[in-house]
Amino acid sequence: MYQIDLKKPVHVHFLGIGGISMSGLAKFLLVNGFTVSGSDDHDSPLIEELKKLGGKVNIGLKAANITDDIDLIIYTGSIHPDNPEFMEARRRKLPELSRGELMGELMKNFPHAIGISGTDGKTTTTSLLSMMFLNAGMDPTISVGGIIPGIDTNFKIGGNDYFVVESCEYTNSFLDFFPTDAVILNIREDHLDFFKDLNDIRNSFARFAALVPEKGLVVVNGEIEDHQKLFKNIHGTLKTYGLAEDGEVPSSYDYTATNISYDDCGRGEYDLYEEGVLLGHVKLGLMGRHNVSNSLAAVAVARKYDVPFSSMLKTLKDFTGTKRRFEYKGNFKGAEVYDDYAHNPDEIRATLNTARRFKRKRIVTVFQPHTYSRTKSLLKEFVESLSMSDVIVMADIYSAREIDDGTVSSEMLKDLLVKNGKEAYYFSSFKEIENFLSGFSSTNDLLITMGAGDIVNVGDDLLCL
Secondary structure, eight states: OOOOOSSSSSEEEETTSHHHHHHHHHHHHTTTTEEEEESSSOHHHHHHHHHHTTOOOEEOOOGGGGGGGOOOEOOOTTTTTTTTHHHHHHHHOOOEEEEHHHHHHHHHTEEEEEEEESSHHHHHHHHHHHHHHHTOOOOOEEEEEEEETTTTEEEOOOSSSSEEEOOOOOOGGGGOOOOOOEOOOOOOOTTTTTTTSHHHHHHHHHHTTTOOOSEEEEEEESSSTHHHHHHHHHSSHHHHHHOOTTTTOOOOSEEEEEEEEEOOEEEEEEEEEEEEEEEEEEEEESSSHHHHHHHHHHHHHHHTTTTOHHHHHHHHOOOOOOOEEEEEEEETTTTTEEEEEOOSHHHHHHHHHHHTTTTOOOEEEOOOBOHHHHHHHHHHHHHHHHTSSSEEEEEBBBBBBBOOOOOOOOHHHHHHHHHEEEEEEEOOSHHHHHHHHHHHHHHTTEEEOOOOSTTTTHHHHHHHO
């Protein structure tokens, strides 16, 4: 495999450079003196940032973009083997690395590389831990799948000691990483276009945890089924965390939240215990029970690195989340508009549970499914989770890397919701959705645009009306 040497910059070309992770990697190489070029289907603010740093970006992936001066190709799992640019690079027999392999190469350069993994909650937890490190003056380098408020970037280039990395399991890309510490937030069914089943997914997370060396830390959600057996072959020190019933301390977890309560906006607070000893009372800026759990994972890592407790508590209180994670957007005709990246049933359930803590009359969810394979394989689960909303408005499936084979659709999902007794609608365009909501929304509604595609544009457009 090609070895990246930060002391010997070369010309690196990215296929799909506009992705949130790919653009961050490109930025890192640019700042370290590499020549960077790339291509993508669409322009974006992330691409414009790369251009300002000296990157050359072409819109449209075509063979002519592969020039004679390119030394290395970087590609993502969304690039198909028959892509003309990819085919031309292989015809020329250019060295290549996947996005995950490049991330792993960069992680080797840091004595402390912390990989945050899990089916849900990776972006929030990576961002929270990153802010803990930043506020403690540790100057981490950060790679996260969202924009962190306050630093307004998804990839911050900091010092050479700490690298905090969101670690995605899709296509097993995180198995190319070199973490010195790892976090496993949860393990659920997702990405079934790649994984065979839940056991296959569990096996991948176990392999990821086993990458951590003997002196490293592996932080695991103690609520993961049979976690002792699943992670029995790890080399690092295992620490668990979890939520306890009121007063249930000591618990079986190393880090425990108990006496949990929520304010009118769903922000949690709890008593924090470390190995049965009360550390203090935590107030969160984040909403929902799932983020109480996520905060414990960040605390466990922060304690290893001696983040001052007072600084840690302040970060937990001040951090309100990354963009597109239950992000407040504004008010439309008396309705509060939020946007959330939730795109699998468990994430939807967590988001709607949080929404239920608001004192609003009606929850209206505008949902855009993400990929045909996920929608088809989890159709029943989508119906169950979306049914937690009072009203559901369906947008067409965001295809991402996939082709529609005609076996599943948003209209089909809408029909199943109606059969389940829900008030549900389907529209084939964002404009139709916006026109419907303009007449449908009322005071005291909580309106959530939800999904991993471009559904956020619906809420933004409404707020401009």
